Amino acid sequence: MKPQRDLSHLNFILFGGDYNPEQWPESIWPEDAQLMQEAGVNMVSLAIFSWAKLEPREGEFDFGWLDRIMNLLHAHGIKVDLATATAAPPPWMAKNYPDSLPMTKDGVTLYPGARQQYCPHSVAYKTLAARLVAKVAERYAQHPALAMWHINNEYGCHVSESFTPAGTNAFRAWLQAKYETMDRLNHAWGTAFWSQQYGDWSEIHPPRSAPTFVNPTQQLDWKRFSSDAILALMKMEVEILRRITPSVPVVTNFMGFFKPLDYWAWAQEEDLVSDDNYPDPLDPQAHIGSAMRYDLMRSLRYGQPWLLMEQTPAAVNWRNRNAMKKPDQMRLWSYQALARGANGVMFFQWRAAKAGAEKFHGAMVPHAGKDTRVFREIAQLGSELKRLDPLVRTTNHADVAIVFDWDNWWALELDSHPSIDMSARNLMPYYAALYQHGVTCDFVPSTVSADKLREYKLVVVPNLYLTKDGVGPVFEQYVAAGGHMVIGAFSGISNADDHIWLGGYPAPFRALLGIRIEEFEALGAGQKQQLITDDEESFACDTWRDAIQLEGARVLARMGEEEHAEAPAITQNTFGKGSAVYVGTCPDTQALTWLLARMCAEAGVVAPLAAPPGVEVTVRSGDGRRFVFVLNQTAQNVEVKLAEPMRDALTGLEHAGVVTLAGYGVAVLM
């Protein structure tokens, strides 16, 4: 991991949001600044979609308005996360450089009128973006309001791949750099199959629309290439910014579990991870999803602080049906980010737009103005957060690691597989089971070192279809030394080129798991089967069934259907000083809760507090302090028992044996 820039000037909890003054007459700006102070705002993200305003015609720049707003914000004590403004090119770019527009796999050009209408491989885009970044950086390098750089915006959000001729050429060059010879590519892609052998780099295409399934390794390399190519755009900006403002941290905003971009690689190129999170209030599991992505965000730079860069104060506008956060839910969910390592809570956006495609997106200042429930909740939160500044020097510590990486995600969800239900969504039940137990998790990539693994008491691998060379031995080392590991179905199947590991599945983990699998099969859509544990509890599973042969492992649960004749479904193998569990089906959350309770007990993993259902508890510590977050994710009042008397950092109140929380209530205990 590249070293992080000094962040010591960010020694407070960031609070604010995206600010788009260019959408409003300047006469409103002073009111904005004054309202921000009222709301406790200490930072705004500025100029994210301002390219057309900054460069209204190619090569003609206008920074006057931005100077004025920067000065105004500074005068009000508000720091700026200043954007490089490269996320949405002005319409003139498409006119002057028609080839800069992106193209779908069907050959359909995507036109201006929305945003992000650039092909990531376009030379015109790169040249023009680089010039803009340099202009912005040079102009504001010394501005006292500048606190960090906001690079582009949600890279890849709408256009994460582009099939233009430029894209085709870039793909060929990337392949040539990777494989060097045609033979190596032909071997890696398995082109002996279906008469696909290439004689020359120029014969290769991206996975365009084709008669049927495109070569899987070609598809996989295309995903790797596309993530790399977009990352190269960010690196281009980072280099410029670091040259001109070496000490200003750079950040781009992530989108949680966003499939197209390998955030493990991305996070290494910036100084601070940030996330845009829009949980759906209609989803009763939304808060568990948020917890999971926050744990990922914290893990991407191995426990360093991160930012919640965007959330909505109210509803969003891009779902089919957009529900409001209920009263207090915005506050609760803001604390949830802090509870899992965030050092800031920011919003999209400051003031609700009058026009455009996001005018119905919630904002800190709604259409109805400041005399609103939403603004009052914002101001309350802003005022509370000032009491938590010491948090910034703490972080979360986890005893459990979950293995997750993008290469596997991409490979797992390729077509022509045994079941389309065997996808990354199977991660969620594992996480939810650990969440029920009150256990905070870190994420690690599958190529994690043995040293890093040893920091954890339990390692959970919900799926590792694509298992690279060397991963098996590291996992064995970890378990042999006393670690505990749980591996989910359809793991250890193929290598980095997506070639099957032959000789009985899961070949790289057979010794570790003490099993051999000859066959697996998909269950029908919605088809449930019965799972019976060794203590005769009965659960349901679906999606998948392995035919497991025991080679030393013992059975933790077996299939309940008569036709499967009590075949093993979940097994455990003692390996060295530790043990490894294999889950040869997709158990439901209840079954996984049973399994992971047992594994946590074996591994000595304990929750920080015995909280009632629906109450989320995490701990941040460091710098001699310890904060316990208690978050009531239910609409009802709850009582949480404390092992010792604690003080609430928000209210200053002392709690003796118990703390009582209203529905959606929060306590931060010290």
Add this chain to the structure above:
Amino acid sequence: MKPQRDLSHLNFILFGGDYNPEQWPESIWPEDAQLMQEAGVNMVSLAIFSWAKLEPREGEFDFGWLDRIMNLLHAHGIKVDLATATAAPPPWMAKNYPDSLPMTKDGVTLYPGARQQYCPHSVAYKTLAARLVAKVAERYAQHPALAMWHINNEYGCHVSESFTPAGTNAFRAWLQAKYETMDRLNHAWGTAFWSQQYGDWSEIHPPRSAPTFVNPTQQLDWKRFSSDAILALMKMEVEILRRITPSVPVVTNFMGFFKPLDYWAWAQEEDLVSDDNYPDPLDPQAHIGSAMRYDLMRSLRYGQPWLLMEQTPAAVNWRNRNAMKKPDQMRLWSYQALARGANGVMFFQWRAAKAGAEKFHGAMVPHAGKDTRVFREIAQLGSELKRLDPLVRTTNHADVAIVFDWDNWWALELDSHPSIDMSARNLMPYYAALYQHGVTCDFVPSTVSADKLREYKLVVVPNLYLTKDGVGPVFEQYVAAGGHMVIGAFSGISNADDHIWLGGYPAPFRALLGIRIEEFEALGAGQKQQLITDDEESFACDTWRDAIQLEGARVLARMGEEEHAEAPAITQNTFGKGSAVYVGTCPDTQALTWLLARMCAEAGVVAPLAAPPGVEVTVRSGDGRRFVFVLNQTAQNVEVKLAEPMRDALTGLEHAGVVTLAGYGVAVLM
């Protein structure tokens, strides 16, 4: 409204259909003419798809066959609604002018082989169509059979927008004419958002496929432009026809609530509104839908008579599953058109085709010939209608107006809104509730004058998301003077440019309604909530919920769910001498029936007759006469009580205190 041509020659109920003699050998024509007489046919629509027959090669015209059929029809006393034949260009047009083909937003060209394969912006199409119209008009200007002109056919039915380069250029020109300066366009479109600011007209595109939501005002202007551009095609034909045959009325056939074309504007350019209506017999609400569209058709030229230009005698063939009209249902539904102001009942088509894409479409003469149930019902209807000629000088008079216009429809259903369920379909429950009460409605556009509004006792505004400048004051004037108004949810939100009216929703109607709304939210798909009225009745609502603050209004109904704490759902405000109701959710038809019963009572709106459920009653009057239509929309016998003895215009029978109707039966009482 432009003045109507003299229609005094159409002083009888029109009865007939589309006639396509070119599909048959001439030897069959005499049989056709004779069967038409047998069926009581007095008018046919001719030559609608005859361009290729009239101009088999570019510039070579052949009118001989049309001369012969015109003469034959005249000799049999049958009038002709003669088409300009421009609806489907011959295949040679695509060959000679490939750019004349339409193009989708994905850039896909639509090819010949079906019909309507022309881009509305194609110069070639316009030039060739204009020449054809002139040729036809000149040739038949003096023909005694000619009764009116049938312009094109179902404009926009399959191709209502086209993204060719010609379309792009035309759009830019239309925008330039509308906005004059780039600044005005940039302001109207809100291009400060997402870096969309334009520097030159040539940078603008239609809303092609794009990375994400296209600018809403750009989309809205594109819809306005597309309706205008197709209307320009009709106006081009009208000008030619009026030049050559100044006294012959012109008509084009509409398709009811057809979203792409703003029929308020269209109706002003023709002499007579006509409608093609194909209710689905499998839809138990089909007759309510027909009533609603017939009320719209009558309203488009403010109560002037209109024609039912097309319906099927039996089944259609273009749905996935095409049910037959039941015995007597064709007759019943024909009278329904007359009952709501039509002066004619016509069919597609005369004789069922042997070949082509409509060979399974019902016809007056089916494949099985004249010895069929269908032909017998046609002949019976033709014979009956002769008794109703005095109807042509009467019309319907309504006490209730429904506000409806296309600009709002287009804007309401744009993407990036709070809920995709908040659409024009929410009109139906309001109409259905009034229909249950036996109340006939007019439609008016939202830009209706205060004078016009004062003609109504009650004005219902199911939705007016897009509320133009000046509408609020007119509504206030109407209510202040004693009118009653009901306004549905998500009204008064944006102005003509689709910019939000700030300051609490619905800003233009806040004073009128005595409320303020800070927030609204979408309910989940299929999610029902409870509505409790002030007389403690309980109903269901869905889709939407406003958080209403009372500023003078009283509560007619409140939300029943505990979490909403009895929040107001329907409110009423006394304003001047009248009152205004706001409906802050989407109540089901039962709830709206409850509400509109109360509002009709308050406004003094009464049904013409107290009819049992499923019996539709309307009144046409004028020229000293009054006809009461009693339509039994059920399959069962019904008895309808009369206030006074009346005579049945069809049977001549006198009815004392009651009239009995068989299932699907009809009475026209005087």
Add this chain to the structure above:
Amino acid sequence: MKPQRDLSHLNFILFGGDYNPEQWPESIWPEDAQLMQEAGVNMVSLAIFSWAKLEPREGEFDFGWLDRIMNLLHAHGIKVDLATATAAPPPWMAKNYPDSLPMTKDGVTLYPGARQQYCPHSVAYKTLAARLVAKVAERYAQHPALAMWHINNEYGCHVSESFTPAGTNAFRAWLQAKYETMDRLNHAWGTAFWSQQYGDWSEIHPPRSAPTFVNPTQQLDWKRFSSDAILALMKMEVEILRRITPSVPVVTNFMGFFKPLDYWAWAQEEDLVSDDNYPDPLDPQAHIGSAMRYDLMRSLRYGQPWLLMEQTPAAVNWRNRNAMKKPDQMRLWSYQALARGANGVMFFQWRAAKAGAEKFHGAMVPHAGKDTRVFREIAQLGSELKRLDPLVRTTNHADVAIVFDWDNWWALELDSHPSIDMSARNLMPYYAALYQHGVTCDFVPSTVSADKLREYKLVVVPNLYLTKDGVGPVFEQYVAAGGHMVIGAFSGISNADDHIWLGGYPAPFRALLGIRIEEFEALGAGQKQQLITDDEESFACDTWRDAIQLEGARVLARMGEEEHAEAPAITQNTFGKGSAVYVGTCPDTQALTWLLARMCAEAGVVAPLAAPPGVEVTVRSGDGRRFVFVLNQTAQNVEVKLAEPMRDALTGLEHAGVVTLAGYGVAVLM
């Protein structure tokens, strides 16, 4: 039917599979050959996707590896079904000849990366394929392992039509050859409708994306043309092969009921029919579907033996969810092919691939190697089949014929019809009803001769929407002479040009059936109606209802719904010495089982054995032998009573009055 090549060298049951040695290092080949011997493999299909390996650069050929593997196989006594390798062009073809790529109706080009990426109309493809075929044929003409030629692979599987300019031109030429004059085409296509009259061949297009329904006859001719054009590719290869190796039989692999290709025409051009069949183990009716397609395969060359060319030993990988065949099910389903006339049972593929889009497809040698359930079952089957070689000189004899052809399938499923549910899927309930009765069927095309028909006691016509000239008289002749016939709804509607047969449906069969239909109608989606038989049994029907007038027929079943007033639903007419039944709705399988039981009884059709439900029994006989196949398609044990003692050809055991079969068990009795 063209004469069949001599097949006397294939005097044993073929057993083997697709073999792709080019995917593996040569060091593995000897193990392959040895394992094949172990498994009883006597034939493999070779080089199906080897074009890129055989011609790595245009015009440079490399046969060395193929020589070696041919020799190796020969040395192990394994015959070769050698492919012409034209199914998947190498990537260089798309580079050197970009126009050779196929194009969709939307104009989207399909790129390399998968397989079959050639436009069937491409001159480049044809030229290059022809050269390759000649090279392969010349090189291996005398090779002792060569047993037959495998032409291309699953023609049309992914690309069955292509809308390139070359395709457009070829279509025009095909039309010109068919119609000779524009007038004839205009008449056949009914172009008087919708102004579609053509003045020149160059005005005609394939049915590209269009504004609405494309002319039905144009669509139908396009399907005929596309089948012909792809067949021309096969004929091109056949001609080359017959020139070079006149005595080697040629075969291409079919895909059962594959809509794009008219296999009646195709089967005449090859020496042996073969089928690739992949029943879905999750479908409880899968075995009935297999029986039906096997009966079709046997019928395509009028009872001559055929091959099961491909099936999977385990699961496939191209469905969304791919279930495994249960233990013994692969064996059972292999015998099912033999039971219905196959002389061979082969698999895709020999050894499971490590890479590529089919790596999860089941194989005879799985990823886990030979110590697997799958390989053991393969080897058991291979060993058993050696005992059945005398089968090759027998075939099945059927008393029942089902009329089925592609022209009707294409026409029936065109758009703009009364109901999308009226499709070829309605064949299945008729077949299933006969299957329940243990009756084996032949298939015949609708243009079957009267002589051929007379071989059958009962002829079933599930649907014959498109009824060509002359078919009515042949059917009348058959019934008049004492035959029995059942005709399903929506038959006798249109002629070969898809023009309606006028005068009351079904005009060509009205005299035969003694009925007249004025109207038909679609029922709603999922709408069931009641059917009451003349013996007062009650069944369900759906999809369709004819309004039948009796003109001599009697009623076998009537509609049960009150609104239909007991209208006739199924009728029977005595015609000469026989009788003809009309089914004016879509009865469910129970109702058809009732009907066909009665018709079998009347016609004297009896099952070979009275077997319990779920047990399939067929008979193959010839050359003085008779084999009775008894297949237990259930998971439970069953007892089957025998009329006489019989010997099991597999076990050699004698069975007296009864044979007992385990779940999925098989007996072949003599």
